[in-house]
Amino acid sequence: MPPAMKSxxxxxxxxxxxxxALGGYYGWQAYGNAAEGTDxxxxxxxxxxxxxxxxxxxxxxxILIEAxxxxxxxxxxxxxxxxxxxxxxxxxxAGKPVESGQMLLRLDDDIQRADVAEAEARLRDAENNLKRxxxxxxxxxxxxxxxxxxxxQLAIAKADRDRARRRLKDRVVTAxxxxxxxxTNLEVGARIKEGDVVTVLDDLSTVEVEFSLPEMLxxxxxxxxxxxxxxxxxPNRTFEGNIVQIDSRIDPVSxxxxxxxEVNNTDKALPSGMFVHLSVVLNAERALVVPEExxxxxxxxxxxxxxxxxEDKPRAERRYVSIGRRAYGxxxxxxxxxxxxxxxxxxxxxxxxxxxxKMGEEKKKAKPPKGGEAGS
Numbered sequence: 411m412p413p414a415m416k417s418x419x420x421x422x423x424x425x426x427x428x429x430x431a432l433g434g435y436y437g438w439q440a441y442g443n444a445a446e447g448t449d450x451x452x453x454x455x456x457x458x459x460x461x462x463x464x465x466x467x468x469x470x471x472x473i474l475i476e477a478x479x480x481x482x483x484x485x486x487x488x489x490x491x492x493x494x495x496x497x498x499x500x501x502x503x504a505g506k507p508v509e510s511g512q513m514l515l516r517l518d519d520d521i522q523r524a525d526v527a528e529a530e531a532r533l534r535d536a537e538n539n540l541k542r543x544x545x546x547x548x549x550x551x552x553x554x555x556x557x558x559x560x561x562x563q564l565a566i567a568k569a570d571r572d573r574a575r576r577r578l579k580d581r582v583v584t585a586x587x588x589x590x591x592x593x594t595n596l597e598v599g600a601r602i603k604e605g606d607v608v609t610v611l612d613d614l615s616t617v618e619v620e621f622s623l624p625e626m627l628x629x630x631x632x633x634x635x636x637x638x639x640x641x642x643x644x645p646n647r648t649f650e651g652n653i654v655q656i657d658s659r660i661d662p663v664s665x666x667x668x669x670x671x672e673v674n675n676t677d678k679a680l681p682s683g684m685f686v687h688l689s690v691v692l693n694a695e696r697a698l699v700v701p702e703e704x705x706x707x708x709x710x711x712x713x714x715x716x717x718x719x720x721e722d723k724p725r726a727e728r729r730y731v732s733i734g735r736r737a738y739g740x741x742x743x744x745x746x747x748x749x750x751x752x753x754x755x756x757x758x759x760x761x762x763x764x765x766x767x768k769m770g771e772e773k774k775k776a777k778p779p780k781g782g783e784a785g786s
Contacts (some may be wrong), residue, residue, distance in 0.1 A: 458768035461726075461757035463717055466700045466747045471737050473692040474638075475631070479621035483612035483682045484672060485587060489514060492580040494603045497596060502609070504593040507678065508585045515596075515608055519581035526578050529571035536560070536567040589613040590678060614678045616651075621688055622666040632656060636691040637671045641684055649673045649680065653690070699740040704753045705733070715761050717752040717769065726754060728763040 495517035502514050540560040546552045585591075592610040596602065619639065623631060633656060639649040651673030660667045671688065673680070680686070704714045712733055715726040731746030747753065752769070754761060761767065 458724075458766040459726075459757060459760050460770060461717075461754045461761065461767045462770050463752040464701055464704070464755050466698055466743060466749060466751050466753060468696055468698050468749060469740070470694040471697045471699070471735055471742060472694045473735070475623065475627060475690040475692065477621040477623060477688040477690060479619040479686060479688060481617040481619055481673070481680050481682055481684045481686055483589070483614050484616040484618050485589070485613035486682065487586060487611050489583060489585075489591075489608040489611055490605050491515065491517065491583050491602055491608065492604060493517060493577070494601070495519075495581065496601050497598050500594070500596065500598060502585075502591045502594075504591060504609070507590050508588070508611070510585055510587045512585045513582055514585055514591070515583035515602075517581040517583075517602070519578055522574070522578040522581055525574040526571070529567070529574040533564070533567040533571045536564040540564050583608060585611060587611070587613055588615070612682050614675055614680065614682065616672050617675045617680050617682065618654075618670055618672055619651075619686060619688060620668060620670050622661075622664065622668055623690070625660045625665045625667060628660065628667055630692065631669060631690060637673065638689045638691065639671075639673050639686045641680065641686045643684075644679065647679075649675060649686075697734065697742040698744075698747070698749055699737065699742050700747060700753050701755045702736065702739055702741050704755045704758070705731075705741055706758065714747070715754040715758050715763075716747060717754065717767060724767050724769060726758075726761045726763065726765045726767050 497515060498518050499513070499516035501512065501516070502508055508514065540557070540563075543552050543557045543560050547554065547557050589611045592612070594609040596608060602608070619637075631653065633653050635653045637651050637653060639651065640647065641649075651671050653669055653671045655670040657668040669690075671690075673686075700714065705712055706714060711730055713728055713730045716729050717724050718727045719725065729746045732744040734742035734744045736742070754767070757767075
């Protein structure tokens, strides 16, 4: 075979091999793309996250001013005897309630009872003498001066009897009003002097709390404003009352003024001297609020998820918001959400900005108890 023909044959074989290789490459590419298309078709679409929502709404929020103070009984007295003597009976137990007029302490009274008996006998004698003299005067057997003298003696006898009875009464110490008595170090048989303190009696049906408020509130807080108190030993309870007095002066150092409130304590739960936290309730103001559980704090910023297009493919949208006062279960939104917009209150832990969401029933929210709101 001539060399020229041999070269042409070799070139033809190379062209055929190249064509086959090129065809195989493009075929492999087409097959791969088709396979990828099939796999992508098999991939599941993004699922909607199930959430619960509630609309942002306007409601009345009480403006609360925070303060602290200590309780004291609305009435409190030191129980002291009006006489000296030996104790023969103690009629109270520390920490127990007593009623007005109840016997708290009795002193020995043998001498005083004898004095009363003697005074009553002298009084009867004076009465009889006067009656006889008045009878004799009708027959002019005694003078008018004698009758007048006997009348004076009768008056003196009555006064002596009254003094004797009072000295006997002073041997018994009674409660001046209903209340709770404190401790005593006295025992039966001990001798006590007039003026010694037996115990302390507190009327705890109402407790008084004195507290300070900044001068900027002077004129805004007046008598009659409602207060809500709570104390550490009673974490799930509040005590309600009213301001009864406002001081007329402002302290030049603290720039604050004092106020006094009386707090209802009918079951005597609050003792005198307990530290309490007070919220002074001012006039309510209308505010846009969302449930507190919808709020998410990110460092120094707060955000929530609102729902866009709730009727057609609803999606979660992250909204950074400005918050104001807080109340029972809700927080005021100053900026970032409009009235009526749905916010996610449950399920936002699985939500991202732009996530599809599936809304369930709106969360039913409990009504706040009276006096349960709190402001800034």
